[in-house]
Amino acid sequence: MDHLILRVTAKLLFAPILLFALYVQFHGDYGPGGGFQAGVIFAVSFILHALIFGLDQTQKAMSQRILLVLMVVGIIFYAGTGFATMLLGGNLLGYDALAPNSTHHAGQHWGILLVEFGVGMTVFSTMLTIFYHYAGREPEIDPEDW
Amino acid sequence: MIDALLGLIDSAFLIELSNTMASAPSPEKISAETIAGPYKTELNPATLLDLALLTMLVFVAWQAMKSRHLFAVVMLSGIYSLISAAFFVSLDAVDVAFTEAAVGAGISTVLMLGGMLLTARREKPTPPGRAPVALVIVLAVGAALFYATIDMPAFGDPNSPANKASSVGALYVKQTPDEIAVPNIVTAVLASYRGFDTLGETLVIFTAGIAVILLLGVGSTRGGRGVKDIADAPYKEDHKHHKGEQ
Numbered sequence: 001m002d003h004l005i006l007r008v009t010a011k012l013l014f015a016p017i018l019l020f021a022l023y024v025q026f027h028g029d030y031g032p033g034g035g036f037q038a039g040v041i042f043a044v045s046f047i048l049h050a051l052i053f054g055l056d057q058t059q060k061a062m063s064q065r066i067l068l069v070l071m072v073v074g075i076i077f078y079a080g081t082g083f084a085t086m087l088l089g090g091n092l093l094g095y096d097a098l099a100p101n102s103t104h105h106a107g108q109h110w111g112i113l114l115v116e117f118g119v120g121m122t123v124f125s126t127m128l129t130i131f132y133h134y135a136g137r138e139p140e141i142d143p144e145d146w
Numbered sequence: 147m148i149d150a151l152l153g154l155i156d157s158a159f160l161i162e163l164s165n166t167m168a169s170a171p172s173p174e175k176i177s178a179e180t181i182a183g184p185y186k187t188e189l190n191p192a193t194l195l196d197l198a199l200l201t202m203l204v205f206v207a208w209q210a211m212k213s214r215h216l217f218a219v220v221m222l223s224g225i226y227s228l229i230s231a232a233f234f235v236s237l238d239a240v241d242v243a244f245t246e247a248a249v250g251a252g253i254s255t256v257l258m259l260g261g262m263l264l265t266a267r268r269e270k271p272t273p274p275g276r277a278p279v280a281l282v283i284v285l286a287v288g289a290a291l292f293y294a295t296i297d298m299p300a301f302g303d304p305n306s307p308a309n310k311a312s313s314v315g316a317l318y319v320k321q322t323p324d325e326i327a328v329p330n331i332v333t334a335v336l337a338s339y340r341g342f343d344t345l346g347e348t349l350v351i352f353t354a355g356i357a358v359i360l361l362l363g364v365g366s367t368r369g370g371r372g373v374k375d376i377a378d379a380p381y382k383e384d385h386k387h388h389k390g391e392q
Contacts (some may be wrong), residue, residue, distance in 0.1 A: 007373040024244075029328045032240040034336065040248040047256055068359075075352050076347055093341035107300040112328065119348050124357035127253050133362040134260030 003052070010052040017045035025120050029109065035116035039123025047131050055135050064132055070125035075092030081111055165307040185303040192236060199233045217260050225253035359363045 027036035050058040082093040090097025093113025209223040227250025234243035299306030308315060318335050326334040337342055
């Protein structure tokens with residue numbers, strides 16, 4: 001596990017991948033993308049980290065406990081937005097109730113943003129959880145095995 | 147993987163939607179009267195590109211089927227997803243293409259590699275006795291599918307049920323600027339018109355994560371370390387013991 005070029009490249013790429021994921025997350029209204037894709041891309045940067053530096057190092061940065069919380073919080077974000085619109089007097093996930101006096105459907109923008117954020121959180125944490133549990137079963141990948 | 151499956155289910159709808167978007171500007175002008183006879187797709191460079199991509203898909207699938215080396219099969223499945231993503235771009239379904247590239251070519255490949263490490267590196271040869279039966283079944287199903295495609299409308303046919311001005315796809319295209327005011331119609335459909343649907347999809351992904359934790363991660367959420375199956379060790383010893391006896 002001492003590949004200098006791989007380590008330097010992974011360190012260089014880690015932050016830009018996270019940034020791209022955030023762009024995909026919050027630009028979903030205007031271009032292709034959204035919570036599902038952003039969550040996966042966000043998870044990919046951590047998977048890259050785990051492949052290069054080892055699973056233990058990645059789990060120090062992003063532990064399974066945090067992921068479990070994020071999984072649930074994402075769902076709560078989504079469903080919570082739905083219930084909030086109901087409490088404000090609209091239908092379930094009828095986002096116009098968030099800003100009833102807006103002339104340019106600001107409520108829809110807010111609703112879509114919140115809901116997609118919940119999707120992104122759940123998808124990211126679930127994908128990384130599944131990866132952790134698959135990769136964690138073998139202590140280390142023997143280079144001869146590839 | 148689940149998202150890929152959902153993506154496949156949704157992709158059919160989204161492709162229809164993007165077709166609708168392509169023919170949406172003048173739904174009144176294009177009607178049954180203006181186009182005499184059945185609609186035919188013209189052979190243009192884009193069609194040739196589609197054909198080339200589809201040929202590559204068939205080739206990759208054939209290679210994956212032939213190979214017994216599981217690492218090669220996993221890599222080929224990743225390539226298959228990447229080519230499908232390119233094909234979706236060619237069909238103007240960029241959101242589906244994005245998902246396919248991220249989930250199919252990215253995460254699925256890594257998870258398949260992780261799964262592969264837990265099993266053998268090479269596929270066991272299948273017993274040849276059942277091959278003719280399988281071949282007959284596959285050929286029959288394939289022939290039925292080919293027969294079904296004859297009834298399908300031509301690609302981009304404005305008179306097909308999915309593209310008619312009264313269809314739900316055309317309705318979304320027409321009403322999104324007034325009702326949602328979001329430039330990306332796919333996002334408007336995904337998060338607003340069909341928001342309840344997407345809540346269900348998110349719950350499916352959540353359930354998949356919980357299931358993996360329950361099945362594979364006994365107690366590992368606390369310690370963060372991989373857990374060896376307790377039942378494995380005595381079984382292996384037992385196995386060796388039996389072998390020794392024989």
